[in-house]
Amino acid sequence: MSTTRTPVRLQAVSAPDQPDVTPALHELYRGFEQELLVPLWTEIGDLMPAHPRSRAVPHLWHWDSLLKLAARAGELVPVGRGGERRAIALANPSLGGRPFATPTLWAAIQYLMPGEDAPEHRHTQHAFRFVVEGSGVWTVVDGDPVPMNRGDFLPQAGWNWHAHHNATTEPMAWLDGLDIPFQYVTEAQFFEYGRDELSAAERTTPRRSRSERLWGHPGLRPLTATPAPAGDSPLLAYKWEFTDAALADQLALEAEGHGGTVEPGHAAVRFTNPATGGDVLSTIRAEMHRITRGAETAPVRETGSSVYQVFNGSGTVTVGDTTWSVTRGDLFVVPSWESFSARSEAGATDSDSGGLDLFRFCDAPVFEALRLNRTRRGDA
Numbered sequence: 001m002s003t004t005r006t007p008v009r010l011q012a013v014s015a016p017d018q019p020d021v022t023p024a025l026h027e028l029y030r031g032f033e034q035e036l037l038v039p040l041w042t043e044i045g046d047l048m049p050a051h052p053r054s055r056a057v058p059h060l061w062h063w064d065s066l067l068k069l070a071a072r073a074g075e076l077v078p079v080g081r082g083g084e085r086r087a088i089a090l091a092n093p094s095l096g097g098r099p100f101a102t103p104t105l106w107a108a109i110q111y112l113m114p115g116e117d118a119p120e121h122r123h124t125q126h127a128f129r130f131v132v133e134g135s136g137v138w139t140v141v142d143g144d145p146v147p148m149n150r151g152d153f154l155p156q157a158g159w160n161w162h163a164h165h166n167a168t169t170e171p172m173a174w175l176d177g178l179d180i181p182f183q184y185v186t187e188a189q190f191f192e193y194g195r196d197e198l199s200a201a202e203r204t205t206p207r208r209s210r211s212e213r214l215w216g217h218p219g220l221r222p223l224t225a226t227p228a229p230a231g232d233s234p235l236l237a238y239k240w241e242f243t244d245a246a247l248a249d250q251l252a253l254e255a256e257g258h259g260g261t262v263e264p265g266h267a268a269v270r271f272t273n274p275a276t277g278g279d280v281l282s283t284i285r286a287e288m289h290r291i292t293r294g295a296e297t298a299p300v301r302e303t304g305s306s307v308y309q310v311f312n313g314s315g316t317v318t319v320g321d322t323t324w325s326v327t328r329g330d331l332f333v334v335p336s337w338e339s340f341s342a343r344s345e346a347g348a349t350d351s352d353s354g355g356l357d358l359f360r361f362c363d364a365p366v367f368e369a370l371r372l373n374r375t376r377r378g379d380a
């Protein structure tokens with residue numbers, strides 16, 4: 001492997017706490033450069049900021065623009081071995097053109113044409129699919145075909161074999177979230193190709209996957225001889241009907257005076273591992289929030305970054321100093337320690353829930369495991 005040596009460049013500066021810039025000081029700094037040394041006193045402000053200053057910026061992508069480009073890619077670019085997936089990633093404008101929505105999270109629109117197959121492979125990166133519209137694709141995870149329909153959340157833990165198969169006559173698009181940028185800095189990634197063709201049994205299209213039949217019963221842990229895999233969720237799909245009912249029940253309880261919501265007019269659920277109650281993936285947290293028409297959430301800052309997708313309804317969201325109007329499918333990024341709030345309003349798209357439904361994923365499990373998580377509620 002060839003290595004390129006990045007020169008160290010140091011600038012002697014005059015500052016109240018620094019010695020005068022003399023020829024001797026210049027010579028000391030040239031000595032540091034030659035030996036590839038950097039003194040702390042020139043770097044400390046950047047290395048140890050008083051609070052997080054994300055390299056990422058808040059940004060919004062409109063779903064209708066993404067969908068048009070993905071559909072055009074469907075006409076022009078085949079899917080197959082090598083490229084593996086027709087996935088088009090959100091590139092945060094301040095992350096150097098890399099396909100990184102935030103410093104830790106990948107988010108992409110994936111598009112599969114009628115009858116197409118995305119070939120089997122596996123990787124250490126943890127992933128999920130979230131379906132904002134459409135149906136007709138089955139994702140096959142370790143041989144288990146799992147249907148994907150609007151509102152469904154499908155975790156895809158690292159190192160499982162997976163392929164996708166569009167069994168219908170319509171194209172389908174969905175959101176992919178992965179921890180690719182995080183794993184990139186860990187330098188612990190592995191990837192393998194699987195089989196080129198799925199078996200006939202794997203190309204069937206059952207209404208429920210085997211994983212849902214075993215693990216998808218609320219509060220009931222199967223006493224199965226098949227042990228739950230360590231860590232990641234054994235449940236491969238969280239169907240919209242259950243998510244929707246949970247949110248509707250929270251708001252109904254609140255209306256009846258029995259609490260249940262996060263704050264007035266704001267219901268929320270987290271997708272969890274039914275075997276442990278913990279996060280659905282070891283590096284990614286996923287949640288669905290419902291804000292009733294006219295309600296507004298209190299601003300919250302958190303360490304770690306999030307990506308949101310509007311699932312239902314319209315409204316405005318404020319990230320740091322920026323406020324956007326958003327509608328179904330739109331995606332936006334909340335960088336670390338930027339405050340976030342959302343308001344539900346009548347807008348361009350009808351809402352089947354009567355409010356603003358926001359799907360959110362974030363890197364909180366990593367921050368919690370490392371005890372780097374911090375939250376601040378309110379305007380401060």
Ligand code: 1HN
Pocket residue numbers: 084085087108110123127162164176178180
């Ligand atoms: C991948 O395997 C999928 O399986 C989606 O659908 C996006 C982005 C980079 C690398 C692998 C998928 C991906 C990916």
